[in-house]
Amino acid sequence: GAVVSQHPSWVICKSGTSVKIECRSLDFQATTMFWYRQFPKQSLMLMATSNEGSKATYEQGVEKDKFLINHASLTLSTLTVTSAHPEDSSFYICSARTGRVGTEAFFGQGTRLTVV
């Protein structure tokens, strides 16, 4: 199957700093990428949907100025957590699919963010 790679796998940062997480589709063009957040022992919550070259669509309750999403190319999307705080500590997972609605989305391995 198609491969989606996230980097870094884990990151520790200080409160107030910003952290960038990359999501790459390695062997297909990802017109659409999704960013999820997963709290410990909980399900995935969709944060935003991004289409290449367009502004991301954020889910209700997600601060777009805090979680900046860029999807500038067909193989790369980035999530930047700005001015991170301990409550932003979480497992962030991206998924990507081609442009056709209904096609399978492939998931990255996730990034564990710890803000100290």
Add this chain to the structure above:
Amino acid sequence: GDSVTQMEGPVTLSEEAFLTINCTYTATGYPSLFWYVQYPGEGLQLLLKATKADDKGSNKGFEATYRKETTSFHLEKGSVQVSDSAVYFCALRGAAGNKLTFGGGTRVLVKP
């Protein structure tokens, strides 16, 4: 809106036991249904899927049947292995076909 409800875990089993994880859904139209598996520290992997009523998805010994009359998509495996220990997520993709809605996840622990 769309929602998925699955049984809470953890589910602890002995090797070779029978596994069932219940999943029910609420959605308009005719959603596609999925089971994903998440191993410790990793992202999600698609385990199986079904796109229409009465379809049976199967993979690696796991099966689930799309039951529209009961709005269910229960996951079963006849004989689990220690390597099946993971968190299992039931999910649906609505008729609009854009995003996935996940259940809460069920942690399964298989002991030797």
